[in-house]
Amino acid sequence: MTGGALMAGAALAPAPARAAAEYDVVVIGAGAAGMTAALTAAKRGLSTVVIEKAPTFGGSAARSGAGIWIPNNEVILAAGVQDTPAKAATYLARVVGGTVPVERQQAFLSAGPAMLSFVMRNSPLRFRFMDGYSDYYPELPGGMPNGRSIEPAQLDGNILGAELTRLNGPYIPTPAGMVVYSADYKWLTLAAVNPKGLEVSAACLLRGTEAALRGEKPLTMGQSLAAGLRAGLLAAGVPVLLNTPLLDLIVEGGRVTGVLTPSGPVRARRGVIVGSGGFEHNAAMRARFQRQPIGTSWTVGAEANTGDGIAAGERAGAALDLMDDAWWGPSIPLPDEPYFCLAERTLPGCVLVNGNGVRFVNEGAPYSDVVHVMYDRNGSGAPHIPAWLIVDQNYRNKYLFRDVAPLLPLPDAWFDSGAAYKAWTVEQLAAKIGVPQAALRGTINRFNGFAVTGRDLDFHRGDSAYDRYYADPLVRPNPCLAPLWLAPFYAFRIVPGDLGTKGGMRTDARARVLRADGSVIPGLYAAGNASGAVMGHSYAGSGSTIGPAMTFGYVAANDLANAR
Missing domain, CATH: 3.90.700.10 (Succinate dehydrogenase/fumarate reductase flavoprotein, catalytic domain)
Known part of the structure; x- marks a missing residue:
């Protein structure tokens, strides 16, 4: 079934009013990590629910330019990018250094391309190569001056129906009447002095005009990414419960067996995947872990990111990594x-x-x-x-x-x-x-x-x-x-x-949450900014936040599905 056919009736699917008492998988957070994890779990045959604190879905990803850094994915290979697994592994190892285990780096590089292909097969999302957007350290061995980053293609928001009103807004709105990609901003900045800037501006306006004539609600960047993932969940029948904060994890016999919400417990037969974002809007956590001066007024991360999932994980015994750092x-x-x-x-x-x-x-x-x-x-x-x-x-x-x-x-x-x-x-x-x-x-x-x-x-x-x-x-x-x-x-x-904090629960190559002694907390997984970043204290290229977030959400869900 094609992506368009898959989505044809998705907008008609009603949003469930409340959670059932029990699912195979409970996902915390409706951002890029959480929605990718939920889509994967559902497509692997697991009953799945997403619990989201905010009144909107999309989190920080919806606010972003939605660059995605995943080496060797099918989009860049089709565009002629001469990437190889060896190049990517060499480059990432040089960028990250010794702060992140090699096994986690390898897990990201191995699962990332498969994740992206899975998302394109099971949602309306398509992607574009950001031609020329260099890796951040292109002169290092394995680095690529022409870049590896991709971004979502234009998406018609009408596929979401009424659910579109619950999409978290962008950081900076696109100019009225234009359809702008993240890669366009480079040239829009130069429009007054560069002929290509004028050309790109005209192209953005033409896209907007054509979309309006077709009756579309065009979305790009983070809006496209979040809407596309949400459309995939609608088609898969995965409920996304907004205005439902995580109060705590339920731990029984050392195993995480569910979550506590204001409306009561939600049990997880297989496990809980925490994709609740970072703690950038939690002043106490920032003061505890990060250097001064610091606060909550300088971040552009989603307002709901107050570290709830990280704090719950710590109470359950999780070790924490990289809490002093952020995507600065x-x-x-x-x-x-x-x-x-x-x-x-x-x-x-x-x-x-x-x-x-x-x-x-x-x-x-x-x-x-x-x-x-x-x-x-x-x-x-x-x-x-x-x-x-x-x-x-x-x-x-x-x-x-x-x-x-x-x-x-x-x-x-x-x-x-x-x-x-x-x-x-x-x-x-x-x-x-x-x-x-x-x-x-x-x-x-x-x-x-x-x-x-x-x-x-x-x-x-x-x-x-x-x-x-x-x-x-x-x-x-x-x-x-x-x-x-x-x-x-x-x-x-x-x-x-x-853009958000980058420290969180320590995880292994299977996205399982670890205690300080290296043992696994059964039933608990983490991805995205609720986990310690696979990039360590560095940043390989545009999309080093979202690419690994989606990848480890995918890894976590597959690990739960494989545990039969």
Whole structure:
């Protein structure tokens, strides 16, 4: 049966009002990990229910760009990507180092392609290769400058019927009338200065127009991913119970046998799979496990992610890993919500400085690395939190910034809140943000010299293919470097934001939760940000969160199905 035929009647399936008393598998969380696990369990013949705390499904995945990093999957191989299992294993081992057992790395690399193929066979989801979106460390052995990441293809939200209203919203809505892929944003940022930017903008508008004429509700990125997985669950008859928080795990004789919810216990004959996300919105857990300054106001993770599944697992005896870490990214604390910076710090004509007005990192480096440096160096001779992204008017004249088009003024609320500052000289700007004037002037003068020669002698910005992905290809000699010279000048406050936390329950290669002594807690599995990340303290490429989350949800469900 084709994906379209499979979904033809899915929108008519009624959502169940309440949980039955017992299932083979109980899945906690209706994000990418949980829905993939539930779909797998159901297709393996297990009665399955998904319990979701929020009033919506999709979690952080629905809010995301939905890049998915899975080497050797059928989508990239069909696109001509010259990947091999040996290349992927070599690269992942170099990226992760010794923080994650080799067996878990191998389990991810082995099961990931099978998971993706399974999802495409059992849901309306299809995927596109993100051509050119480099691995984050492409110069390492096995790294790929052209990338391995994929993203969901366009999906018609009408397949969900009324259930579409319960889809968690995107982090930043797509411009009205346009259908935009994650890979398009690179070019939309450059639309004012690059012919391909205009071409991509026109393509996005054409897609939107065509979808409207067909009467569709077009979804891309995380909206497509979450909706497609939910459609698969509807077709498979898997109930998703919203507004149903996990209160605790039921443990009997050392085995997890179900969960406790406000409406009572739900038993699990085979086991419980926790895919409830991280703890980014739990201030107490962040204060307990993570470095200061930290809080809950700088994250863009789903609001329901308060670590409930992790805490329940810990009470049941689970060991925890990587709780000090997150999927970090330099972010601007805007008054409505934090803004996670990608292209903005890589485009030519900007520098990132510490509280002494001095550069301290390659601005175009992988976003998690930049925040690690901020924390590692904060207070060691200079404050690095907040840091400051400095740009000039030439930069503002050329590039989209968040959703503010070139030449247009930035919102007054940004300046009123202290997220942004503006001045007519570098020295005046330094005074406004409290950094030494001579130091900031010296930093910019030195950087401007690098821009002229095209070589960043201090931090090598632009040397890596990853640096150049979000750069301006028409700028020469280095697409990442341009001088700051045109007044007025702007400063944006940069704090350690995140896409979510990456620490959680310790798991093995079969996604089973482990105690501190290495023994398995029978009946308990974890995937996604409720488990310690297979990426360790690093980040292999775009989609290193969602790819492993879906994969280990798939692994967990198959392990339960195999235990007959």
